[in-house]
Amino acid sequence: MREIVRTLLDGGKLSDELKVELKKPGEQVRVVVFYVGKDTDELSLNYKIKHLAPETISELLVYGVLMGEAHKMLQMEIEFCRGATGAFGEEKEDVMLLSARAQNKSLPTILCEEESVKGVHGASVGRIDEQAVQYLMSRGLTRMNARRMLVQAKLAQGLSKIENEKLQESVKKRLETVEYNYD
Amino acid sequence: MKRGLTKELVLELSQRKKDPQWMRNLRLRALEIYQELPLPSYGPDLSGLDIDNIATYVEPKTAMVESWEEVPAEIRNTFEKLGIPQAEREGLAGVGAQYDSELVYHNIKQQIAAAGVVYLPMEEAVKSQQMIKVNGKKQRIATVVRSHFMKLVPPADHKFAALHAAVWSGGSFVYVPEKVAVEIPLQSYFRFNAPAAGQFEHTLIIVEEDADLHFIEGCSAPRYNVANLHAGCVELYVGKNARLKYSTVESWSKNMYNLNTKRVTVAAGGRVEWVTGSFGSCVSMLYPMSILAGEGARAEYTGVTFAGEGQTLDTGLKIVHAAPKTCSFVDARSLAKDGGSCTYRSKVKILKGAKGAKSFADCKSLMLDNKSRSDTVPLVEVSEPSAEVGHEAAVGKIGEREVYYLMSRGLSEIQARALIVRGFTDDVSKELPVEYAMEMNNLITMEMEGNT
Structure with missing residues (x-):
């Protein structure tokens, strides 16, 4: 499957856009995005996948962490055009909010004008599980390291979705360099 | 006048x-x-x-x-x-x-x-x-x-x-x-x-x-x-x-x-x-709007929207969590047929300070043919890290296997599809008094069988 991976770890005022059109029957694409927002970062993400042909398959998976006063807006769109019979599209977002001043906006959209398709989307916004932190601390980790471990585990979910091993490895290395500061 | x-x-x-x-x-x-x-x-x-x-x-x-x-x-x-x-x-x-x-x-x-x-x-x-x-x-x-x-x-x-x-x-x-x-x-x-x-x-x-x-x-x-x-x-x-x-x-x-x-x-x-x-x-x-202004306030929304020929139904809801421990649940279903267009449009907003707020939405769209449209546009805005928010949506069509099974039991194809659709809207009809549930089911049957 064609894989497109984006790692948006540098912050700042960042805008990322991707449009994919699946025009050939049976065409498939997987888009995996990792982002980290901190301080006063502003992230504006816009990903659109358009199914134009039958039996096309798409996966759009977005994993992120927001700290400090970061603001993020994610618009994900799956569009099933007439004629895309038997198509399947999935969009999923998983966000972790680490600070009280961060702001998260998500707009997971599905547009559909073809009857025999299957589209699913899910978005979930959460925080670090305090009980898990306590458990890891009881095992000897500092609070800082326990939290870091849980944040990385969340992002690692996305890693496991990447089929290409070299790609997976390089993303993993990049994620490990991120500093997670908490408020 | x-x-x-x-x-x-x-x-x-x-x-x-x-x-x-x-x-x-x-x-x-x-x-x-x-x-x-x-x-x-x-x-x-x-x-x-x-x-x-x-x-x-x-x-x-x-x-x-x-x-x-x-x-x-x-x-x-x-x-x-x-x-x-x-x-x-x-x-x-x-x-x-x-x-x-x-x-x-x-x-x-x-x-x-x-x-x-x-x-x-x-x-x-x-x-x-x-x-x-x-x-x-x-x-x-x-x-x-x-x-x-x-x-x-x-x-x-x-x-x-x-x-x-x-x-x-x-x-x-x-x-x-x-x-x-x-x-x-x-x-x-x-x-x-x-x-x-x-x-x-x-x-x-x-x-x-x-x-x-x-x-x-x-x-x-x-x-x-x-x-x-x-x-x-x-x-x-x-x-x-x-x-x-x-x-x-x-x-x-x-x-x-x-x-x-x-x-x-x-x-x-x-x-x-x-x-x-x-x-x-x-x-x-x-877009009925709920403002959860006090601690522990709660909103539930169960809805069905059915867009038939010539109809453009843009419905949904807004929920604002403005206090701690508030929760909201959404079960929204929509159907589109005969060229109708159905849009589910919502905004769930969790304000900073709404500690422990929880919101969960489940939207399902059923496409009944190839001429209609069903769009889902749900906006989720969260500014409180201790909030838990989930949103799920699915769009699809009536399963052919289910239709075939009902037909094997003696129903016509139209009757089978109408029955499945009434099942799909069951979550709403069972919340209503019998008079209304019956009217609703009649409306659905009329839509499915093409009489108005």
């Missing part, structure tokens, strides 16, 4: 209703706001709506009556077809029926009145000197109305809120005192019956602390060639630990523009349950 929306028309309307000065001022100010505001920049095309050509008020043929028998035959027949007499007989508590913008029939059963429950036509409530206790203070109903009317939905909120405030007519005022549980659902039935008439009824409901009410709003209208507009407004106040269930089944005729505004504010520990079945209108823009 002159057509067209002018200051003179609003003044004439206000004088005819013998509005107090504050209401007259509100109407005039709202008219100005209406003229300034643009049409919404999203959603269905509203260009087919010609407000100036819509008479805002049509004289009813009768004055208000106390008992069903006194209602004129022609009007009674219309309501007979919609099943109101049965509902009355079966003990549903007071019925306010609207005929062309005026309440013609209003009846409060003694047991409800004895408990201190107030159910008045809105025009009467504006002037009523009866004393009730709201938020611990004894006040006249007229004073309560003045301090609540168009406060939850201010006229400047959007163009059709302003229009409503300028030309509102008819509707209900309901007050449930502290600790009173109204066992029978209160219902109000609307009916359009004149060409180019606008429906602008106002509903104001106050449910005091620890009280409990189920209010049903159901409407129906025949087919006409001229654009019909429904721009009503519903303002609901749910007190501490109180519960309000607000059910609506609407099957407005297919030339209607349904641009109703509904909003509720829920105090600490309170709960609002929205149950909605939207089947009618040619264009709908309906």
